[in-house]
Amino acid sequence: MSVAVTVESIQKSFANFAALRGVSLDVQPGELVALLGPSGSGKTTLLRLVAGLEQADGGRVLFDETDTRQLSLRDRRIGFVFQHYALFKHMNVAANIAFGLKARPRLERPGNAEIDKRVSDLMELVQLKGLERRFPVQLSGGQRQRVALARALAIEPRVLLLDEPFGALDAKVRKDLRGWLRDLHRRTGHTTLFVTHDQEEALELADRVAILNEGRLEQVGSPDDVYDHPATPFVCEFLGEANKLPVKVVGSQAFFGDRPVLGGLQQNQGGPASLYVRPQHLRIVDDAPLSLPGVVEDIRRNGALRRAEVAVQGLAKRLDVDLASQVAPALGERIRLRITHGSLFAAA
Amino acid sequence: MTLALPAASRSSSWRQPSILPGFGLSLGITISALSLIVLIPLAALFLKAASAGPADIWAIVTSSRTQAALRLSFGAAAFSAIVNAIFGLIIAWVLVRYRFPGRRLLDAAVDLPFALPTAVAGISLAAIYAPNGWIGSLLAPLSFKFTIPLIDLSIGFDGKVAYTPLGVMVALIFIGLPFVVRTVQPVLEEAEVETEEAAALLGASRLRTIFRVILPGIVPALLTGFVLAFARAVGEYGSVIFIAGNVPMVSEIAPLLIVIKLEGFDYAGASVVAMIMLIVSFTLILAINAIQAWSRGRLGHG
Amino acid sequence: MADPTTPVYRTDTALRDGFWIRALLLTLALAFLTLFLFLPLLSVFVEASRKGYAAFAEAVTEPDALSAIRLTLLVAAIAVPFNVVVGIAAAWAIAKFEFRGKSLLISFIDLPFSVSPVISGLVFVLLFGAQGFLGPWLKANNIEIIFALPGLVLATVFVTFPFVARELIPHMQALGSTDEEAALTLGASPWRTFFTITLPNVKWSLFYGVLLCNARAMGEFGAVTVVSGRIRGLTTTMPLHVEILYNEYNSVAAFAVASLLAGLALVTLTLKTYLEWHYADAIAATKRH
Numbered sequence: 055m056s057v058a059v060t061v062e063s064i065q066k067s068f069a070n071f072a073a074l075r076g077v078s079l080d081v082q083p084g085e086l087v088a089l090l091g092p093s094g095s096g097k098t099t100l101l102r103l104v105a106g107l108e109q110a111d112g113g114r115v116l117f118d119e120t121d122t123r124q125l126s127l128r129d130r131r132i133g134f135v136f137q138h139y140a141l142f143k144h145m146n147v148a149a150n151i152a153f154g155l156k157a158r159p160r161l162e163r164p165g166n167a168e169i170d171k172r173v174s175d176l177m178e179l180v181q182l183k184g185l186e187r188r189f190p191v192q193l194s195g196g197q198r199q200r201v202a203l204a205r206a207l208a209i210e211p212r213v214l215l216l217d218e219p220f221g222a223l224d225a226k227v228r229k230d231l232r233g234w235l236r237d238l239h240r241r242t243g244h245t246t247l248f249v250t251h252d253q254e255e256a257l258e259l260a261d262r263v264a265i266l267n268e269g270r271l272e273q274v275g276s277p278d279d280v281y282d283h284p285a286t287p288f289v290c291e292f293l294g295e296a297n298k299l300p301v302k303v304v305g306s307q308a309f310f311g312d313r314p315v316l317g318g319l320q321q322n323q324g325g326p327a328s329l330y331v332r333p334q335h336l337r338i339v340d341d342a343p344l345s346l347p348g349v350v351e352d353i354r355r356n357g358a359l360r361r362a363e364v365a366v367q368g369l370a371k372r373l374d375v376d377l378a379s380q381v382a383p384a385l386g387e388r389i390r391l392r393i394t395h396g397s398l399f400a401a402a
Numbered sequence: 403m404t405l406a407l408p409a410a411s412r413s414s415s416w417r418q419p420s421i422l423p424g425f426g427l428s429l430g431i432t433i434s435a436l437s438l439i440v441l442i443p444l445a446a447l448f449l450k451a452a453s454a455g456p457a458d459i460w461a462i463v464t465s466s467r468t469q470a471a472l473r474l475s476f477g478a479a480a481f482s483a484i485v486n487a488i489f490g491l492i493i494a495w496v497l498v499r500y501r502f503p504g505r506r507l508l509d510a511a512v513d514l515p516f517a518l519p520t521a522v523a524g525i526s527l528a529a530i531y532a533p534n535g536w537i538g539s540l541l542a543p544l545s546f547k548f549t550i551p552l553i554d555l556s557i558g559f560d561g562k563v564a565y566t567p568l569g570v571m572v573a574l575i576f577i578g579l580p581f582v583v584r585t586v587q588p589v590l591e592e593a594e595v596e597t598e599e600a601a602a603l604l605g606a607s608r609l610r611t612i613f614r615v616i617l618p619g620i621v622p623a624l625l626t627g628f629v630l631a632f633a634r635a636v637g638e639y640g641s642v643i644f645i646a647g648n649v650p651m652v653s654e655i656a657p658l659l660i661v662i663k664l665e666g667f668d669y670a671g672a673s674v675v676a677m678i679m680l681i682v683s684f685t686l687i688l689a690i691n692a693i694q695a696w697s698r699g700r701l702g703h704g
Numbered sequence: 705m706a707d708p709t710t711p712v713y714r715t716d717t718a719l720r721d722g723f724w725i726r727a728l729l730l731t732l733a734l735a736f737l738t739l740f741l742f743l744p745l746l747s748v749f750v751e752a753s754r755k756g757y758a759a760f761a762e763a764v765t766e767p768d769a770l771s772a773i774r775l776t777l778l779v780a781a782i783a784v785p786f787n788v789v790v791g792i793a794a795a796w797a798i799a800k801f802e803f804r805g806k807s808l809l810i811s812f813i814d815l816p817f818s819v820s821p822v823i824s825g826l827v828f829v830l831l832f833g834a835q836g837f838l839g840p841w842l843k844a845n846n847i848e849i850i851f852a853l854p855g856l857v858l859a860t861v862f863v864t865f866p867f868v869a870r871e872l873i874p875h876m877q878a879l880g881s882t883d884e885e886a887a888l889t890l891g892a893s894p895w896r897t898f899f900t901i902t903l904p905n906v907k908w909s910l911f912y913g914v915l916l917c918n919a920r921a922m923g924e925f926g927a928v929t930v931v932s933g934r935i936r937g938l939t940t941t942m943p944l945h946v947e948i949l950y951n952e953y954n955s956v957a958a959f960a961v962a963s964l965l966a967g968l969a970l971v972t973l974t975l976k977t978y979l980e981w982h983y984a985d986a987i988a989a990t991k992r993h
Binding site: 579 | 717718719720721722725726729730732733734736737739740741742743744745747748751786789790792793794796797798800801802803804805809811812813814815816818819820821822823826827828829830831833835836837858861862865881884885888894898916919922923924925926929930942943944946947950955958959962965966968969970972973974976977981
């Protein structure tokens, strides 16, 4: 049931607001791709366009090689899970799941026994056995989410589209369902696109992450790729915390003031640039040729790690530095920081 | 904690403690006014009706004129409530889902029957549905009659609306019109468009989506609106008497029968007819509450 | 594959009503509203002006008409304030306190909505009429209730009893009690709290309720028919005056007085719509009455 989805320079505007400005994206068969972006970035619009719920102003969407404009909604065979699930409140769980099978034209419609069997298999798959007769209001958020997923899977979709699949759930259930969904995808192998604004969720779940901002695709790549090698400052800041240093590139080195802080650059272009460094990529060193002196002004607990705030002369904002548990500088101590990894963007 | 205990135990068990003042005063005013204006007078009605004695009550209830009046009131009310359920649903749908110039004006106009005095509605409906009225004159040439064979039921229309039972229905449609619209409208407004999109993506045709997804969700509201329109129509008087013609046994509604009995100083007779109508009305209210409780439990909205 | 000659499938029809369905439903809705709302309303003004302005003016200024107008205003001027006071009291008790029997009390307050107007009048005749429970005593003490102003007021109060309370209760419940609690802890007296905090908070829904209450009070027909006795120039309110004129086949005069009431309805509707557009949050969404 795998299918490749091709999005070709899609444009879409809503009354004076350009939601998508020329987005192109390829999804491989069986791939799990996250559409990640802040609200208003166009990610949900893109998902709805792929589904056929919106019409593009320009560009097109292909399934394999078929232009989806030739397909009716039914023939697209899209499994769509809405953010708030959109379950049919007046139908019980089994009827919700069976809806897509019963809605088929008479000739393609499976027999009742066949439908019952499929519903029962799906109930098993989403681990809701025994809740067939419940109504949606009688289910927890996580259970509703799984019913919505089972309902979408019932029509054997070519593509599974999930809009903020965990958006309406509390943190604990979210984490559990994340692993469960990853597992389910591994077993069923549906080509899947899901929308999220939570970078952690995207990085953990997806084979590839597509980052959208203001209607444009900023970068597409594997989680490691986009996290460690962001293509734009937006991607770098959206995916995680980063310290920003104004630097000047001369030859293969980046200088903060007149002090070299990062070497081995292969960038051809010299001149002013911004260096983005994540807190975990700053290490306290005794002495090193490429290092930054600073004073520890505060140390706080930040989840599993401790976070030091280090004032550096010539920088208005203190640097955030993640501390491994064995090293613990004292407040007010003068230290040197070495940048182990950073992303360099030419200043605009 | 120890300080709070005596305060909590001092307050009477039937109400929760509150620091706000005025509970006794406000509840006192409410209950006094309610008793004097509503409850005691209604009790007097039941007392009066009961004082007639079982034999007399039975005679009044079973008299052919009472039966004809009740049958007309309930029959015409049921018919008009059905018409209002159908058109009220259409109007609510059009108002919520379509965008067209004048929509808000139309929306506001739906409440006209609530605001227009019933006597005014009565004489204007009589004027336009009379044989020489704007609509009546158009309908006059359209008379027909046919009989359904098996059940031997004749359906006919002699071109007249005003001064016939049809006129009663016209008036009852007018006064019941807002109820269905105003109960269905908010439910349609709150309904997630996403459930319709989900149905379409799952392969349902528009018709299937309408009948399997949209309509079942608003059935409780539709039923509530229907019962409200019906309850209002059963007791309606002002708008009906001008257009009904008020022929005993044919187009005489139950509230008019009460007035006629009263004008003939037949207090007991009037009370018995009133009591029957009240019992039916109160049963209907219980039905509405049951519908709403059911729908809250099942669908998560009232 | 993407041959430009292949028809582009419009997915719209599965998602939205197609053009013909829209056209059909819109036409049905408009036709129904025209037949049952707009034409009757229009006919009131057309019939009233059938014999020109002079006849209209004559009909609404003759002594009986003026007396009917005065009586209508007087009845409303007593019944509406009464229901405002009781409505506020009921809303205060119900919205601010938790006590047993509350839902029963709400049902009782709503009761007049489900009582036929004729019965609303009848109950007072049974109590205060010549043959009523208190009739002989009233007669002995020379007190007139039925076929007099008190009867008209009582019947009107009964019919309009729920209007104010029913708009205020949901609004006051939604607002909660924190504002009042804050005022009281700051040392405000109960009455000061009520007049400076509670009343301003609910003023729009109160106005809304008063508006509907007043429209019904001035337009009530069935209940006052029974208690009025229709003594021309004395106990006829405007709707009763309309009936008398209509039954005398004085159609132009009947419609002239009716047009005043229709004008009142239009003003009510306009104000009501204005309030709903501008103070939607304040006014309880329960639009039925």
